[in-house]
Amino acid sequence: MGKPKVASDWMAGCAGCHMSFLDIDERIVQLVELVDIRATPITDLKEPDIDGVDVGILEGGINNTSNEEQAIRMRERCKILVALGDCAVFGGVPAMRNFFTIEESLRRAYIETESTDDEGMIPKDPELCVPTRVRALHEVVPVDIFIPGCPPEADVIFYALSELAQGRMPELKDKYLHWH
Amino acid sequence: MINLSIDGKSIQVPEGTTVLRAAEQAGIDIPTLCDHPELTPYGGCRLCVVEVEGAKALQPSCTLPVSENMVVRTDTERIQEARKFVLTMIFSERNHFCPYCQVSGGDCELQNAAYGQDMTHWDLQPNWQQFPVDASHPYFILDHNRCILCRRCVRACAELVGNFTLGFEERGAKSFLVADLGVPLGESTCVSCGTCVQVCPTGAIIDRESAYIGKETEVEHNKTICVGCSIGCGIDVQTRDNRLVRIKGDWDSTINSGVICEVGRFHPVNDDGERVLTPLQKKNGELKAINWEEAFSIVTNLLNENKSKKNLAIASTRLSADDLYAFGEIFDKHLGFDVVTSTENGSTTRLVRKYSETSQNVFKGNLESIEESDCIITLDANLYDDHQVAGFFIKRSLPGGCKLISIETRETAINEITGYAVVIDKKKCGELLDFIISVSNELSKSGNQEDLAKQIGSDISKYGIDIDKLIDITKSISSSKNPMIIFGGCFAEKENAFNAMINFANHFEIISKKNSNMLCLVGGANSLASSLLRLDEEIDKCDHDLLLALIADENPTEKLLSLTENSKQMIVCSSYFNKLTSKADLILPVENWLETEGQYINLEGKIQNLSRSIESPDNVKSTAEILDQIANNVGCKLDKKNGIKEIKQAKSPVEIID
Numbered sequence: 001m002g003k004p005k006v007a008s009d010w011m012a013g014c015a016g017c018h019m020s021f022l023d024i025d026e027r028i029v030q031l032v033e034l035v036d037i038r039a040t041p042i043t044d045l046k047e048p049d050i051d052g053v054d055v056g057i058l059e060g061g062i063n064n065t066s067n068e069e070q071a072i073r074m075r076e077r078c079k080i081l082v083a084l085g086d087c088a089v090f091g092g093v094p095a096m097r098n099f100f101t102i103e104e105s106l107r108r109a110y111i112e113t114e115s116t117d118d119e120g121m122i123p124k125d126p127e128l129c130v131p132t133r134v135r136a137l138h139e140v141v142p143v144d145i146f147i148p149g150c151p152p153e154a155d156v157i158f159y160a161l162s163e164l165a166q167g168r169m170p171e172l173k174d175k176y177l178h179w180h
Numbered sequence: 181m182i183n184l185s186i187d188g189k190s191i192q193v194p195e196g197t198t199v200l201r202a203a204e205q206a207g208i209d210i211p212t213l214c215d216h217p218e219l220t221p222y223g224g225c226r227l228c229v230v231e232v233e234g235a236k237a238l239q240p241s242c243t244l245p246v247s248e249n250m251v252v253r254t255d256t257e258r259i260q261e262a263r264k265f266v267l268t269m270i271f272s273e274r275n276h277f278c279p280y281c282q283v284s285g286g287d288c289e290l291q292n293a294a295y296g297q298d299m300t301h302w303d304l305q306p307n308w309q310q311f312p313v314d315a316s317h318p319y320f321i322l323d324h325n326r327c328i329l330c331r332r333c334v335r336a337c338a339e340l341v342g343n344f345t346l347g348f349e350e351r352g353a354k355s356f357l358v359a360d361l362g363v364p365l366g367e368s369t370c371v372s373c374g375t376c377v378q379v380c381p382t383g384a385i386i387d388r389e390s391a392y393i394g395k396e397t398e399v400e401h402n403k404t405i406c407v408g409c410s411i412g413c414g415i416d417v418q419t420r421d422n423r424l425v426r427i428k429g430d431w432d433s434t435i436n437s438g439v440i441c442e443v444g445r446f447h448p449v450n451d452d453g454e455r456v457l458t459p460l461q462k463k464n465g466e467l468k469a470i471n472w473e474e475a476f477s478i479v480t481n482l483l484n485e486n487k488s489k490k491n492l493a494i495a496s497t498r499l500s501a502d503d504l505y506a507f508g509e510i511f512d513k514h515l516g517f518d519v520v521t522s523t524e525n526g527s528t529t530r531l532v533r534k535y536s537e538t539s540q541n542v543f544k545g546n547l548e549s550i551e552e553s554d555c556i557i558t559l560d561a562n563l564y565d566d567h568q569v570a571g572f573f574i575k576r577s578l579p580g581g582c583k584l585i586s587i588e589t590r591e592t593a594i595n596e597i598t599g600y601a602v603v604i605d606k607k608k609c610g611e612l613l614d615f616i617i618s619v620s621n622e623l624s625k626s627g628n629q630e631d632l633a634k635q636i637g638s639d640i641s642k643y644g645i646d647i648d649k650l651i652d653i654t655k656s657i658s659s660s661k662n663p664m665i666i667f668g669g670c671f672a673e674k675e676n677a678f679n680a681m682i683n684f685a686n687h688f689e690i691i692s693k694k695n696s697n698m699l700c701l702v703g704g705a706n707s708l709a710s711s712l713l714r715l716d717e718e719i720d721k722c723d724h725d726l727l728l729a730l731i732a733d734e735n736p737t738e739k740l741l742s743l744t745e746n747s748k749q750m751i752v753c754s755s756y757f758n759k760l761t762s763k764a765d766l767i768l769p770v771e772n773w774l775e776t777e778g779q780y781i782n783l784e785g786k787i788q789n790l791s792r793s794i795e796s797p798d799n800v801k802s803t804a805e806i807l808d809q810i811a812n813n814v815g816c817k818l819d820k821k822n823g824i825k826e827i828k829q830a831k832s833p834v835e836i837i838d
Binding site: 083086089090091092093096098099135136138139143145146147148150171172173174177178179180 | 277278279280281284285291294295298300301302305306308310
């Protein structure tokens, strides 16, 4: 049968949730005895296995077509999809861009910033992904488990992963539930 | 009494109790957001909905009165779903960002309500329309993105403080919190009491200074009293790592029930005075740091040198009763200084103290009397600057029909809330009261207002007041059932005004054989105590040889500075550098009010305890320690902790109550 496979990725996030995951410190040794950690942004494999993983974890909101692809791909290739952190669960800090139009945001970023030289221009190459409204993960694909937090505490992540590793759905409440 | 059952529990409560309060009494917790124990129920958030047998829809328990044999369920699946739905709706109505909010992580009632329902996410997205942030106010910021339209702030501004600045405009999704008729908060009629900040359940109203410094769930709490004025409001001083974070009103205090003013809530946190951290001696025009041994020996030398000269000792009215007592014992009784008095020279209390020599406990009004009175007469009370909480109590009883007659010596915003406001020259205060008495006599004789108006119309011109208004005022007082006088200013300082007031009070039976519904505002936290310890002499402006000013953390007034500027030598015990320390020959650092403890008597005569919230910096001593050492050095035997005992033996204008 083998150990359950886990893959993670990050989108419009700060990587803080993955750092918080690493804050489980030596408990990672316990964890890898129970699960097979496959692709993550901080290990060698970068995409979830084509023949699927058991648990997919996504950090960060969706702010362009590339993130959309990541989200859809992960949803297709995993049985249980976990939204990790406030950005994936709610949209988070990047979602504040939604108060402005995409044109305004691009102009500010590429032309108006004080450190840009006069030749600022908005990238338009067809190979580049297209910015979209910033969305929470569940606005794009169905999500099975939401782990809010900014970032979720290491204890929360460890609890959720160890429950999943033992075939149970984690119940996030009381000390395991925080949105800050 | 009504019998009902909640979640199977049989309860009996008085008629008129709401289901929410009945559940509370039975130990059943129903989550709420717009409800607040100190405010009238609003029923706006719908989080407290319950199932009532026989009713098709869920009912808000905060506004539903109990009825006989009512059967209530508070925790069914239907209710859980409804609560999650309500919260989802509230979150999606505006823009709630938890990651960086100042109250996120314990202090947000909205977030806590979501946790209470085990919500891990929102099903609906936020509004994504930006709502404005009003940062025009000096003390707090209004972020409309976080407002849940609960109206707690509106109700607090109206019901607790009587200011009525906050309100709502528009309806439905466009409902919007406004100040006055839609002006920035910093330009409105807001009096900066901060009660709205205290009751806001989310981060919509944020106090600037304490933001991010310490959440209420993480700081140390110390319930103590404010020493900003003679009211002595109960406060909760919150500190972290020995540093002041914020001050809130203590809802449990019997004096103020949680209401405090700008002076108590915001001034301490916004204080940027420079602390004196070591004894300093002026040598060749420069201040030199010395140690305490040297400092005390300089004090002793100065006291000896100036033994039979013209010496002046002043103590702050913010000091504790025991400190004031010790001060009096040393400088008055033992060293025989010429003038031993308080920073206010007894101006707010001397006259009333002397009056009580022949008429003890003459002023029986207290803050509760304000609620019970149907006609309040304020005499030079100046309630917009000092003693603001008394002003709040008055303002909030006006909608209930209480009349407010205000006779002030300067224009204040009082003129905007009552038609019976009179502004009169300081010198004519007493005369005006005499005049009102004569008008009252005329009215009871003839009763014809028009004739009376013609008769006295010319006399009144010197007061610059409309005659009809004056007649109205007189009639209002005569016809009221429970009039009350709250006085201060010239009515407490000037003999003729004071005497006129006593006549006035007697005439209108505000002082009678049975009762006396008068309240003297007194001045500072322990002004009454200083006066009862006879520390209320007037300072005659002259060249004193030695001045010892135990000013502690008080800011010297211009008047005090001018009375003391010609002193030949000055010892100043102060917490901060100020205009007085800049003239001193010797400066001794002393604890401020947060770092000290002691007993204080408020304007109602109630004895309260100030308890320590912060440890003072290392080299700074308490007033008690300093006085102790000085007493030792001059051979004065101090019977410590005698303040209250001594005070109780004096004849007091108000009854001293433990």
